[in-house]
Amino acid sequence: xxxxxxxxxxxxxxxxxxxxxxxxxxxxxxxxxxxxxxxxxxxxxxxxxxxxxxxxxxxxxxxxxxxxxxxxxxxxxxxxxxxxxxxxxxxxxxxxxxxxxxxxxxxxxxxxxxxxxxxxxxxxxxxxxxxxxxxxxxxxxxxxxxxxxxxxxxxxxxxxxxxxxxxxxxxxxxxxxxxxxxxxxxxxxxxxxxxxxxxxxxxxxxxxxxxxxxxxxxxxxxxxxxxxxxxxxxxx
Amino acid sequence: xxxxxxxxxxxxxxxxxxxxxxxxxxxxxxxxxxxxxxxxxxxxxxxxxxxxxxxxxxxxxxxxxxxxxxxxxxxxxxxxxxxxxxxxxxxxxxxxxxxxxxxxxxxxxxxxxxxxxxxxxxxxxxxxxxxxxxxxxxxxxxxxxxxxxxxxxxxxxxxxxx
Numbered sequence: 001x002x003x004x005x006x007x008x009x010x011x012x013x014x015x016x017x018x019x020x021x022x023x024x025x026x027x028x029x030x031x032x033x034x035x036x037x038x039x040x041x042x043x044x045x046x047x048x049x050x051x052x053x054x055x056x057x058x059x060x061x062x063x064x065x066x067x068x069x070x071x072x073x074x075x076x077x078x079x080x081x082x083x084x085x086x087x088x089x090x091x092x093x094x095x096x097x098x099x100x101x102x103x104x105x106x107x108x109x110x111x112x113x114x115x116x117x118x119x120x121x122x123x124x125x126x127x128x129x130x131x132x133x134x135x136x137x138x139x140x141x142x143x144x145x146x147x148x149x150x151x152x153x154x155x156x157x158x159x160x161x162x163x164x165x166x167x168x169x170x171x172x173x174x175x176x177x178x179x180x181x182x183x184x185x186x187x188x189x190x191x192x193x194x195x196x197x198x199x200x201x202x203x204x205x206x207x208x209x210x211x212x213x214x215x216x217x218x219x220x221x222x223x224x225x226x227x228x229x230x231x232x233x234x235x236x
Numbered sequence: 237x238x239x240x241x242x243x244x245x246x247x248x249x250x251x252x253x254x255x256x257x258x259x260x261x262x263x264x265x266x267x268x269x270x271x272x273x274x275x276x277x278x279x280x281x282x283x284x285x286x287x288x289x290x291x292x293x294x295x296x297x298x299x300x301x302x303x304x305x306x307x308x309x310x311x312x313x314x315x316x317x318x319x320x321x322x323x324x325x326x327x328x329x330x331x332x333x334x335x336x337x338x339x340x341x342x343x344x345x346x347x348x349x350x351x352x353x354x355x356x357x358x359x360x361x362x363x364x365x366x367x368x369x370x371x372x373x374x375x376x377x378x379x380x381x382x383x384x385x386x387x388x389x390x391x392x393x394x395x396x397x398x
Contacts, residue, residue, distance in 0.1 A: 031375070033369065063253060068249070108349075108366060110280045111280055144253065144256065145255070149256060151260065152260045163271035164280060167280065167368060169368065176370075
């Protein structure tokens, strides 16, 4: 597959994001309780849903990576953990900006906020650990295992508002959101998903190219490999 | 991509997969099944009933109290910068006194989390007031007055009037 094709979801996502935010910031009615600041929802909720799903994608890649020992899965894990880290960091910033005018504080250590902060740190931890291991075989295992362990916090973060007393409101759903708000919100989510997929794809392509270069330096030149392979076949 | 295994450790992948899934599953299972129990000991806030049941044990230490602002109980004394209100969980309620300008969203019927101490007198002295928002997102209605609409544009300004 041509790596450039990953720009397609990225560009589509950016266009959809612009439309969604025009809907959210200009067309949608004001939120009854929060007023204009309620419009941060159109950025925050899609970021949250996409961030959690990217955590799940990273988990699936990590399982595949450990099960198959194939570098492609490992690269996918790396790229999706990076995108999940980015999204969860954005999530905390958007949340803080929203919290100040509504709750009265930028941050508080309630279970939802705390578990999200731990999520950011543990995904970042996976990337730091990964960067310290140079042998690709060991790096694949370190990345896979730590990603699976970091992922445990995704469902905990998601359900934290159900399990414990929190300052953060309960999870949003179709029935808790006014119909006038819905299309901007769901289009915003689709946009974030497309952008995330595009970023994971582009990053994976770049990482794969780098891995091939690294291996190229240590492995035998391709031509010599082929000759050896032919000789082996001939000898058999 | 490499055509050959990088080293012997790459063959150990499935073992690590099983190990990691076992640890992750156990951790998640413990949290899932213990969440209720943990709610008792690791709690972000107490509701009025828990504070009332704790009796004298609740007096003194810094705690968080969470509940709804009871209808008709909210007062704001601008010259003294004091908010008083009754926080309820519909079973028990406690009088709360807070100093300082409250967040703009504070109103009757909304959820609040207050940090502070229970006093001997049975009132809660709060030094930090947080307002909860519900997960209900509703459009502002057409029949709002111009004044009410304008009020929606306020964000971090101090709470004005009731």
